[in-house]
Amino acid sequence: MATTPAPFAPFEWKIAWRYLRARRAEGGVSVMTWISLIGITLAVFALVSTLAVREGLRSDIVQTMLGANAHMDVHYRRDLQAEIPKDHLIRDYDDLSARLADMAGVEDVAPLVRAQVMGSYQGRNMPVDVYGITLDDLRDYPMIAEAEDSWGDLARFGEGVAIGGALARQLGIGVGDRLKLVSPDGARTPMGRSVRVSAYEVVYVFTSGQGFVDQSRLYMPLSEAQSFFNREGAVDQVDLRLSDPLRAEALILPVLETAGDRAYLYTWRDRAGGMIRALKMQDNAIFIVLAILVLIAALNIVSGLIMLVKNKGRDIGILRTIGLTQGAVLRVFFICGASVGTAGTVFGVILGVIFALNIDSVYAFVDWASGSGVRDLEANGFIFPSAIITASDVLSSVALSMGLSWLITYFPARRAARLNPVEALRYE
Incomplete structure (x- = not known):
């Protein structure tokens, strides 16, 4: 057959x-x-x-978005209804930073003081976004420490401030000049808060390639920022850089559990959601x-x-x-x-x-x-x-x-x- x-x-x-x-x-x-x-x-x-x-x-x-920014920001909520009212400042940032640094997937932890002030130089004024940070943490941001173009010496960061190239051009300031910072959030007086004014030498000018960073950002030593903005012993946020930024969402819950009940987060996707x-x-x-x-x-x-x-x-x-x-x-x-x-x-x-x-x-x-x-x-x-x-x-x-x-x-x-x-x- x-x-x-x-x-x-x-x-x-x-x-x-x-x-x-x-x-x-x-x-x-x-x-x-x-x-x-x-x-x-x-x-x-x-x-x-x-x-x-x-x-x-x-x-x-x-x-490009992450080269000069953190992958995740940890903040504290205000709790004014508690028995002892609490503001948004993170005062246990050393302990918090150590706990976060021990987490799997976290590459670097940087406590920051953040504030907005007015920068002034020879009659020119520009709004400035100030980041108070340590030199070691600043070196972990490649688009700042290894910028496309830079002038000055980042190693002298402890003696002055670092500013974006576009901001420096708008103010007409260069390395070695002294930039005046004006903050309305000065010392408390019987008449209210006084205006605080201080001048800092510009020791480093960088061009990161990100327009919004180069046009407004200024980096200041953390200890000096704490003193200037009345943040003695505290910071505004703790920034995290992750080994895999694309998996930031997977770390949200573990970070919140580690940071405590008052913590809330912003990821880089929250900032760049539209893009x-x-x-x-x-x-x-x-x-x-x-x-x-x-x-x-x-x-x-x-x-x-x-x-x-x-x-x-x-x-x-x-x-x-x-x-x-x-x-x-x-x-x-x-x-x-x-x-x-x-x-x-x-x-x-x-x-x-x-x-x-x-x-x-x-x-x-x-x-x-x-x-x-x-x-x-x-x-x-x-x-x-x-x-x-x-x-x-x-x-x-x-x-x-x-x-x-x-x-x-x-x-x-x-x-x-x-x-x-x-x-x-x-x-x-």
Whole structure:
């Protein structure tokens, strides 16, 4: 008793391979096969490389946002209804900092005094956002300690203050000059609080690349800030830098449990929520547009298969006559289309990964071709983000391309399987 061959038997692969490499004179569609292959390859290449650049841009933006800021801020609530009224100041910050520093996932802890004052120099006045911090903690902020451009010596931080480059330009002040700070929150007197005025030498000027930091921020030694703002023995907040900022939400509850009942938190996502949402919307739009591009490229496979089915009508009739089932014929033509889609996907992923890994060479070529330096191009609005390949992006690209290719291949293959052998051989 004869047995039915298993699906995707070797002879089905041999027939499909013969059809794929057949010349047009033999009834094949090798030109359409190549067009389909190249189209899928370029579409997947565009998808993978764009997703890599998108991920690199996201990483660059996050690093820019976090380079001069904490990943998480710990604050205390006021409790004026308690038996002993309590303000918002953190007076046990040494003990709190030690407990937080021992937590898994916490890389650095920095107690801060924060306040807003007026900065004045030779008749020019600007609002200033003051951060009281120790030198060791300030060195942990790379966009400050290792700024794009800097003047002065950060090692002299204990002798003066460090200010943003844009703020220094607006005030017309430089390293060695003395900046006057005016705070309305001075000492208490019978007539109310007095205005407090002090002058500090500017020992370090930095350009972090973040406009809002460079335009308003001033760093002052923690002990001096505590004295100037009446925070003796206390701080306004404790800043945390995490080993993985993207997992900040996972640490919220453990940090709150460690910090106590009066604690509440702000994460970097709370501060940059609008930017994160905008990036997410941009990601979705990019993926949809590129998915349409892949679909258009995959439609070439349908065109090629329809032509192949038409040219191979006589062959289909003969194969059906000698005993091939409809399922076997369907699988033969499905293999033809799916092979093109799979090969194009593989080649596209390889090209996309090569592009992402050599993004610096691509930028160097653009630099050479344009005849301008990268800094000049960036000044004119060009962006040169890094490229980061992630497994999720590659897998989503592969799934999209192969899914579309295999899905649309089914319909012309099904048409070939339903071809009546009598009709196919009637005029032969």
